[in-house]
Amino acid sequence: MSEELREEEDDFSSSAEGLFLVGFRRSMRLCRRRSHSTASSSCHPRCPNSCCSALSSPYEEVVRYQRHPQDAHRLIALLGPSGVGVNELRRRLIEINPNIFQGAVPHTTRAPRGYEESGREYHFISRAVFDNMIQNNRFLEYGEYKGSLYGTSVDSVREVLNSGRICVMDIEPNAIPAVRTHELKAYVIYVKPPKDERLKETRRGAHITTNYYVNRPFKDEDFQEIEESARKIESQFCQFFDHVIVNDELQDSCVQMLTAVRKAQDEPQWVPANWIRATST
Numbered sequence: 001m002s003e004e005l006r007e008e009e010d011d012f013s014s015s016a017e018g019l020f021l022v023g024f025r026r027s028m029r030l031c032r033r034r035s036h037s038t039a040s041s042s043c044h045p046r047c048p049n050s051c052c053s054a055l056s057s058p059y060e061e062v063v064r065y066q067r068h069p070q071d072a073h074r075l076i077a078l079l080g081p082s083g084v085g086v087n088e089l090r091r092r093l094i095e096i097n098p099n100i101f102q103g104a105v106p107h108t109t110r111a112p113r114g115y116e117e118s119g120r121e122y123h124f125i126s127r128a129v130f131d132n133m134i135q136n137n138r139f140l141e142y143g144e145y146k147g148s149l150y151g152t153s154v155d156s157v158r159e160v161l162n163s164g165r166i167c168v169m170d171i172e173p174n175a176i177p178a179v180r181t182h183e184l185k186a187y188v189i190y191v192k193p194p195k196d197e198r199l200k201e202t203r204r205g206a207h208i209t210t211n212y213y214v215n216r217p218f219k220d221e222d223f224q225e226i227e228e229s230a231r232k233i234e235s236q237f238c239q240f241f242d243h244v245i246v247n248d249e250l251q252d253s254c255v256q257m258l259t260a261v262r263k264a265q266d267e268p269q270w271v272p273a274n275w276i277r278a279t280s281t
């Protein structure tokens with residue numbers, strides 16, 4: 001596709017099953033870049049009182065935890081600078097085995113398109129209902145894009161987990177406290193860009209969607225932005241990374257992702273002590 005200014009939402013309209021999450025992520029990313037939405041320097045709505053101190057404190061009491069096979073799977077939360085390939089990895093993971101991996105269906109206030117069904121691509125709801133959900137802390141994260149609200153609710157994640165599948169979602173750093181809870185026990189995978197020359201080399205034939213362009217080739221400034229954003233995320237949030245994948249060769253990254261997800265579900269891991277003691281969050 002040639003480099004041209006387009007409505008980003010056009011990108012979503014060609015969505016086949018599985019692609020809608022790309023649309024959601026992009027729109028969320030874009031709205032996060034443009035406005036402040038959920039992101040806040042204050043506590044997240046779902047924060048059990050002290051996310052600020054949790055995010056700023058370098059210490060956290062941890063215990064060894066192994067998921068019981070009959071327990072719900074741990075939420076897999078993917079995090080990384082925009083454009084590094086978080087969505088690509090999530091999409092591929094779900095594609096490998098949709099019976100095991102699934103994304104949570106997001107909510108939106110925008111009108112459905114012809115092919116869309118409520119509960120499949122999105123839960124289409126009114127602004128009043130959306131506002132009510134915000135008031136009641138039902139969203140893990142949400143934001144506004146082109147006049148419509150988009151968000152991922154904790155109930156949508158629960159629905160996947162209750163079906164016995166592994167829920168895979170991408171998050172922004174400010175949603176870390178909302179997913180690191182006794183209930184969701186998020187396993188946070190940080191997707192890191194490879195070194196500069198490898199980043200450029202591997203993305204030579206790839207396309208990026210930015211605030212203004214859909215699917216244009218990567219430019220030097222994109223690489224700079226990815227690297228800068230990576231540095232910021234790493235310096236502020238590295239203590240919450242359960243696993244890091246350097247997204248160099250895509251195939252290798254997928255294999256690493258599968259291995260990490262399996263370990264998260266089946267092997268003992270260090271988790272915050274209050275996840276184990278807590279009876280509710």
Ligand SMILES: Nc1ncnc2c1ncn2[C@@H]1O[C@H](COP(=O)(O)OP(=O)(O)OP(=O)(O)O)[C@@H](O)[C@H]1O
Nearest residue numbers: 029082083084085086087088202206207248249250
């Ligand atoms: N390891 C890789 N090698 C080559 N291309 C890659 C690799 N990882 C991702 N890409 C490509 O880079 C582009 C951006 O990836 P993706 O859309 O997943 O980014 P993102 O991190 O989800 O950011 P955003 O949410 O802003 O789109 C896509 O075209 C994707 O196919």
